[in-house]
Amino acid sequence: MNQVEQTQNYQEVDPSSDSLKHIREMIQSCIQCGTCTGSCPNEFAMDHTPRQLWRMVLMGQKDAIFHSRTFSLCSSCYSCTLRCPRGLPLTDAMHQLKLIAVREKLSEYKIANLFYKSFLDSVNDHGRVRELGMMTHFFLTLTDPMVVLKFASLGLKLMSKGKLSPHFGSKGDLPLGALFKKVEEMEKNI
Amino acid sequence: MKFLYFPGCSLDGTALEYNQSTRVLMKELGVELYEIPDWTCCGASAAEATSTLLSFVLPARTLALAERMDASDEILVPCSACYLNLTKTAKEAAKDPELLEKINRVLEIEGLRFHNRLKIRHLLDVLAVSIGADTIQSLVTRPLSNIRVAPYYGCQCIRPYAVFDDPEDPHSMEPLIKATGAQVHTWGMGGTCCGASHINLKPEISIELVTSILREAKPADVTVTVCPMCQINLEANQQKISKRQHEDLNVSILYLPQLLGLAMKIPRSDLRLDLNLSVTKKFRLKLEMLDKGRVPKIHAS
Numbered sequence: 001m002n003q004v005e006q007t008q009n010y011q012e013v014d015p016s017s018d019s020l021k022h023i024r025e026m027i028q029s030c031i032q033c034g035t036c037t038g039s040c041p042n043e044f045a046m047d048h049t050p051r052q053l054w055r056m057v058l059m060g061q062k063d064a065i066f067h068s069r070t071f072s073l074c075s076s077c078y079s080c081t082l083r084c085p086r087g088l089p090l091t092d093a094m095h096q097l098k099l100i101a102v103r104e105k106l107s108e109y110k111i112a113n114l115f116y117k118s119f120l121d122s123v124n125d126h127g128r129v130r131e132l133g134m135m136t137h138f139f140l141t142l143t144d145p146m147v148v149l150k151f152a153s154l155g156l157k158l159m160s161k162g163k164l165s166p167h168f169g170s171k172g173d174l175p176l177g178a179l180f181k182k183v184e185e186m187e188k189n190i
Numbered sequence: 191m192k193f194l195y196f197p198g199c200s201l202d203g204t205a206l207e208y209n210q211s212t213r214v215l216m217k218e219l220g221v222e223l224y225e226i227p228d229w230t231c232c233g234a235s236a237a238e239a240t241s242t243l244l245s246f247v248l249p250a251r252t253l254a255l256a257e258r259m260d261a262s263d264e265i266l267v268p269c270s271a272c273y274l275n276l277t278k279t280a281k282e283a284a285k286d287p288e289l290l291e292k293i294n295r296v297l298e299i300e301g302l303r304f305h306n307r308l309k310i311r312h313l314l315d316v317l318a319v320s321i322g323a324d325t326i327q328s329l330v331t332r333p334l335s336n337i338r339v340a341p342y343y344g345c346q347c348i349r350p351y352a353v354f355d356d357p358e359d360p361h362s363m364e365p366l367i368k369a370t371g372a373q374v375h376t377w378g379m380g381g382t383c384c385g386a387s388h389i390n391l392k393p394e395i396s397i398e399l400v401t402s403i404l405r406e407a408k409p410a411d412v413t414v415t416v417c418p419m420c421q422i423n424l425e426a427n428q429q430k431i432s433k434r435q436h437e438d439l440n441v442s443i444l445y446l447p448q449l450l451g452l453a454m455k456i457p458r459s460d461l462r463l464d465l466n467l468s469v470t471k472k473f474r475l476k477l478e479m480l481d482k483g484r485v486p487k488i489h490a491s
Contacts, residue, residue: 042388042395098239102239120236154426163203163204179297186295
């Protein structure tokens with residue numbers, strides 16, 4: 001009986017945090033052992049440890065989760081997923097948090113959002129990522145020249161090696177607009 | 191041996207030398223590659239952060255195109271991120287028929303159908319398991335004597351799926367390195383993360399990770415990678431990092447097929463060593479000595 005009550009307590013979360021429901025289900029059996037934290041290469045830069053983040057997800061603390069930079073620092077190394085003693089898909093759960101941040105256009109996540117958009121726009125238009133065009137588009141959507149400066153030296157290095165050659169026209173294009181549109185339609189109906 | 195070939199976007203741009211050296215090495219090994227016509231982007235890390243369905247549809251589109259080919263039932267993928275995205279799509283679709291059906295509802299638009307019948311193989315898997323160190327050794331005409339090589343696996347070719355190596359303690363590159371006559375640099379950084387796409391948005395994170403890797407790689411003559419993301423992260427910021435750390439952390443970074451090709455005397459111009467961002471003078475001198483049939487002195491560490 002006690003166990004049942006406890007499980008029900010976990011379900012009692014702020015109704016406004018409903019978008020977290022499927023992530024909560026993914027990590028429901030987290031035992032807070034901290035193996036994820038101990039395995040994370042980027043934990044040094046996080047304001048909350050991965051273990052704390054999963055607790056926040058279970059408690060439905062949506063504001064705290066998205067004000068924290070923890071989920072955005074996941075670099076998909078899959079160490080936590082591999083080592084989690086409960087076998088939880090923790091890296092995928094991180095992706096799902098990023099997805100909410102993109103979908104809800106959270107301001108802290110604006111630059112990442114623009115980057116993903118530039119990347120996928122390139123895929124949408126050409127079927128493949130054209131690195132030079134994609135980065136130019138990304139820079140043009142930014143208003144922060146400092147971010148552009150961070151890339152300038154690497155960009156020049158790559159250009160001098162002929163690795164960032166501009167593509168002209170639509171030769172070799174494999175536009176995926178119809179496919180992207182269909183995905184969007186189907187995801188709306190979920 | 192025949193494989194379908196999925197180079198992916200990076201190998202068309204920033205990792206041209208990975209593409210060229212893989213092709214030329216495979217030719218030398220008698221392996222035929224058949225590039226999938228009209229392949230498209232795997233979604234990289236952008237699709238999974240934007241739409242879960244899209245992150246499965248993009249790899250499935252290329253897999254569906256590959257299924258139309260007769261040459262082989264196996265796809266060779268050199269990029270670890272592409273490899274993981276394709277593998278993940280195949281594994282998830284195999285256990286979730288509903289997902290497979292959803293993917294196919296999207297692909298219908300292009301008249302494609304994904305049957306999930308192909309085997310996806312990372313380049314390292316093919317080299318270590320299918321071709322094997324013995325075959326490589328039999329083709330070595332310029333042993334890389336007294337060259338010490340640090341094997342760098344990164345993450346996504348070994349995790350989360352344990353397909354051809356131990357995801358906690360990878361060793362699959364070692365027999366290949368030894369087959370070239372070189373020595374293996376034993377270190378603990380082979381399976382650690384380089385920061386991956388953080389280089390784009392949070393360079394301070396990847397620079398922190400790369401600094402530790404470069405420091406541990408320093409006693410080796412060269413570090414070899416099997417992923418374009420790992421390669422660019424390890425090679426692109428060495429000068430900046432060295433300056434910041436007040437120590438020389440410039441080290442040579444090569445793709446694994448480039449190293450194997452050097453031992454097989456494939457011309458450097460075919461291996462496109464000119465495109466690498468970090469090949470130190472010291473390493474070049476050692477190669478020149480080997481060219482002249484002399485054995486360089488062992489690297490003092």
